[in-house]
Amino acid sequence: MESKKRLTVPGAINILILLLFTFLCLYPMWYIFINSWSSPAAVNRGVYFIPLEFTTEAYTNLGQIPGLTSSIFISFARTISGTILTVLCSSFTAYLLADKFLPAKKFLYRFFIVTMYVNAGFIPYYLTISAIGLRNNFLVYILPAAVQAYFIILIKTYIESIPGEMVESAEMDGAGIFRIYAQIIMPLSKPILACIVVFTAVNQWNTWSDDMFFMQGRNAGNLHCLQYLLYQNLQSNVVTSVGAGAAAGAAMKVSSMTLRMAMSFVTIFPILCVYPFMQRYFTKGIMLGAVKG
Amino acid sequence: MGDNAVTKRVSRLSGRRQKQIKLVLFLLPFMAMVTIFSYIPLFGWSYAFVDYSPGLQLWECEFVGLKYFERIFTNSADFIKVMRNTLAISSLNICCSVLPAIFAIAISQVKYKRFAKVVQTCTSIPNFISWVLVYSIVFMLLSSENSALNNILMGLGLISSPVNPLTDVDHAWAVQVSINVWKTLGYNAIIYLSAITSIDQELYQAADVDGANNWQKILHVTIPGLLSTFFVLLLLAISNMLSNGFDQFWLLGTGMTWDKLEVFDTYVYRMGIRNMEYSLATAMGIFKSVVSILLLSFANFASKRLRGNSIF
Structure with a gap:
């Protein structure tokens, strides 16, 4: 068996290629990190391995970006409330659909599942959202994603694998629908719910386009999320430096570069923090995706 | 005794009926949600057949039939x-x-x-x-x-x-x-x-x-x-x-x-x-x-x- 561990030439090449791609995946994050802690002058010359001329300037300057604090708050708010809402709504729907006493069970199940395939297109969706007054409303972040067909499939499949006797004996003891849901179904489907929590949370944190679509103009107030603010900041390529000379303008441009690096890092930091702990759920999630609807 | 069994059965039946009603009632709000976000937008397809401009109601717009589909395919660059x-x-x-x-x-x-x-x-x-x-x-x-x-x-x-x-x-x-x-x-x-x-x-x-x-x-x-x-x-x-x-x-x-x-x-x-x-x-x-x-x-x-x- 030990001889199997011997490194052959193709094996070594294989490992080198894998290392190279791993490096390509990690380096951009590291690059942003080291540049955000370096001085603008050093960034201009190029910072590639470790922070040069260490400074916290970029992070202290973040406060100058209008709306940053509120956007961080909104991003966390939509992530937390959106995740709770999606998990509760999707799992409760799945639980009801899994109940054998539900009349017209097949029809009702399909009523939810068809939404995965039927897509009205963006404009009708936009007009509907406008008509029900969800524009410039925090709820547009979390309500449309609350009941998701795909999650319903996953949870329902899981619930149906729970032995029916457990639910029946609880019913004998007089437990109602809510009680069974909260005290039997939820605890027993923890593994699948954990996957859904992780996926929904990452998704909520990363989504920015609903912000661009539905939060417009002055009425949007402080409802923008962090990703959108970063997008806007990256878009404004030219830093307006009225009355400044070319050199000063260039310096401004560079320091705005470190500012963007810092902002990017703030945006990615929560994901990197939870990633090591969530990794097994991500892996499990994609495997569950293989189940049939 | 037989009487008792019948009432039991009836009550079990009506209990079942009750549960069915309950299940559907609980399901309704979620059905409403997917209706609003997935099915109602489908009615918006009618906007493709009229000259719509923002602010108008659907019935105030002029019906133009397949004009926009023709425009897609004929004016097709x-x-x-x-x-x-x-x-x-x-x-x-x-x-x-x-x-x-x-x-x-x-x-x-x-x-x-x-x-x-x-x-x-x-x-x-x-x-x-x-x-x-x-x-x-x-x-x-x-x-x-x-x-x-x-x-x-x-x-x-x-x-x-x-x-x-x-x-x-x-x-x-x-x-x-x-x-x-x-x-x-x-x-x-x-x-x-x-x-x-x-x-x-x-x-x-x-x-x-x-x-x-x-x-x-x-x-x-x-x-x-x-x-x-x-x-x-x-x-x-x-x-x-x-x-x-x-x-x-x-x-x-x-x-x-x-x-x-x-x-x-x-x-x-x-x-x-x-x-x-x-x-x-x-x-x-x-x-x-x-x-x-x-x-x-x-x-x-x-x-x-x-x-x-x-x-x-």
Whole structure:
């Protein structure tokens, strides 16, 4: 068996290629990190391995970006409330659909599942959202994603694998629908719910386009999320430096570069923090995706 | 005594009835939610058949029949461009869909399990960062004037003026597909990795007995073992051909590359919301939805015929 561990030439090449791609995946994050802690002058010359001329300037300057604090708050708010809402709504729907006493069970199940395939297109969706007054409303972040067909499939499949006797004996003891849901179904489907929590949370944190679509103009107030603010900041390529000379303008441009690096890092930091702990759920999630609807 | 049994039965029956009613009642709010967000927008398809302008009610608009559909197909420079871009980018992505399988095989060949695990974990990170972040990374690492790429290439004397992959029209598709591969490769490999672990070990042992080397084992055992997974993913990709995503192309497309990077999702938004051509954009959206459904049924049909098993 030990001889199997011997490194052959193709094996070594294989490992080198894998290392190279791993490096390509990690380096951009590291690059942003080291540049955000370096001085603008050093960034201009190029910072590639470790922070040069260490400074916290970029992070202290973040406060100058209008709306940053509120956007961080909104991003966390939509992530937390959106995740709770999606998990509760999707799992409760799945639980009801899994109940054998539900009349017209097949029809009702399909009523939810068809939404995965039927897509009205963006404009009708936009007009509907406008008509029900969800524009410039925090709820547009979390309500449309609350009941998701795909999650319903996953949870329902899981619930149906729970032995029916457990639910029946609880019913004998007089437990109602809510009680069974909260005290039997939820605890027993923890593994699948954990996957859904992780996926929904990452998704909520990363989504920015609903912000661009539905939060417009002055009425949007402080409802923008962090990703959108970063997008806007990256878009404004030219830093307006009225009355400044070319050199000063260039310096401004560079320091705005470190500012963007810092902002990017703030945006990615929560994901990197939870990633090591969530990794097994991500892996499990994609495997569950293989189940049939 | 018999009387008692009957009342018991009646009460059990009515208890069951009660439960049925309860279940449906509890389900109603959730049905309302999907109705609002998925079914009601379907009525918006009628906007494609009228001259709609914002602020008007549907019945106040003039009915124009198929005017906007005709406009799409006859006045078709935009349509052909968008269709070409969408299909080209999707096809290139589909061509690259063998890469995750190859990557998974490469990982599975590594004898040091801990190393393999680390590679798999690290390479799936890009899948979980947002497209805005990808935009930020591409912008700072590759395409701004003093980006790392430009500094290094110019330092080495390989190029004389800064390059910018984001404004390069000639290679726009290749750049976007590469970025997409970078983002999804590690994550998409996971499903193949688990397919590899579920291949019957006896097949490898039999191959060992036959004196097969590593390459032969990959060719005759591993690859056949991955084919059905690959096939399902391929069909799903085909059914998704017209939706190559809004985020990537809206963010990474620049004024210079729009000719190559305008896809259905971005075009509908640009036409509809930015240019206020609601009816035209709705018609375009209908076209996209209908073709997508057709592709989906085709994929399902193909799967049934070839695997004896539908994918949905």
